[in-house]
Amino acid sequence: MLYELFTYLDRLDIPGAGLFQFLTFRAAMAILGALTISLLFGRQLIERLRAQQIGETIRDLGLEGQMAKKGTPTMGGLIILAAIIIPVVFFADLGNIYIQLLLLTTVWMGAIGFADDYIKVFQKNKEGLRGLFKVIGQITLGIIVGAVLAFHPDVTMKEEVPIARQTNLYGESTQQAPVFGQAEQSLKTTIPFLKDATFDYVQLTDWIGGSEWAWIGFILVVIFIITAVSNGANLTDGLDGLAGGTSAIIAFTLAILAYVSGSVVFASYLDIMYIPNSGELVVFAAAFLGACIGFLWYNTYPAQVFMGDTGSLSIGAIIAVFAIVVRKELLIPILAGIFLVENLSVILQVSYFKYTKKKYGEGRRIFLMSPLHHHYQKKGLHESKIVTRFWISGIFLAILTLITLKLR
Secondary structure, X not given: OHHHHHHHHHXXXXXXXXXXXXXXXXXXXXXXXXXXXXXXXXXXXHHHHHHOOOEOXXXXXXXXXXXXXXXXXXXXXXXXXXHHHHHHHHHXXXXXXXXXXXXXHHHHHHHHHHHHHXXXXXXOOOOOOXXXXXXXXXXXXXXXXXXXXXXXXXXXXXXXXXXXXXXXXXXOEOOOOOOEOOOEOOOEEEOOOOOOOEEEHHHHHHHHOOHHHHHHHHHHHHHHHHHHHHHHHHHHOOOOXXXXXXXXXXXXXXXXXXXXXXXXXXXXXXXOOEOOOHHHHHHHHHHHHHHHHHHHHHHOOOOOOOOHHHHHHHHHHHHHHHHHHOOOHHHHHHHOHHHXXXXXXXXXXXXXXXXXXXXXXXXXXXXXXXXXXXXXHHOOOOHHHHHHHHHHHHHHHHHHHHHXXXXX
């Protein structure tokens, strides 16, 4: 809202109104706004949840310090949602299709997570929202996001046009500004590690002899990514500060990816696709980062509040959609490697248990317990040490993700 207001005032030559045209200024305001909202709204929400005795129901899994968490308020993901949505509404260009998509993702998955937490907390049903309804919600979101990115006229990209390098009178090469072709709708994405390499989702439907069906393959990929990453974030939310801290690291990396993808200069330098108007996502990423850091104020060990599915499902979906929008979804296995490992640990544990039970009559396990962070708890590591080491691993993966932009 403020962006539109100050844009109008700038047209009237009001002194200082043009400050809102600077992306970096609005991103800084978004992260400060998110931090402020998290700290202020968070305290009030926690007190209200405690007053209504809305606490987490804990199953005794034999983990150190686990039962001490009983009664800790949950549904703290509302703090994250408010700290993202409010600054974005105030400081971002709401006419930007990418901002609209990310806001829809935040509200959509936040509502699904809230329904799950509500059933667990208020209706005392430990199962929460049926898994089928969660999957339907994720699939529906994937269809919407995929269809918008495939067909909306404002979703375009430009590829750099090779030009002959000019020389001056002395035969020295002169530097020229990058030249990009016309903006066009495309289902291409950047392939990491390979120079001048892109993958076109049209190739997924070549076998049926028509590019007009490429959008189907693209939407299926979007559905898979959103489902996988949101569930990965949900599984990661098992220790104090683990999901929030990991997401903050990813948010910072996404902000950089959005900035370089929306800049002609950096897109040319890094030899990646230039995506017009995607730079606006830096404001969203800043709010996301501020929300995660602000939530950690109350969620670090020992946690005063848990984010619940309200937060974990929404932050996972945000990360997935954000990466898809800036055409860096093939980097998700690296960037969101913590979520991936947590997902795989559960899949491997369950699969191996069922296989050995069928073959030997007795189920066997790969890990002491899954998801992976509980395996380390069973080995006797303190919760805060596990979380810190996962954060360090997340930082390593984030740096590796950014390095891939140049290692091509």
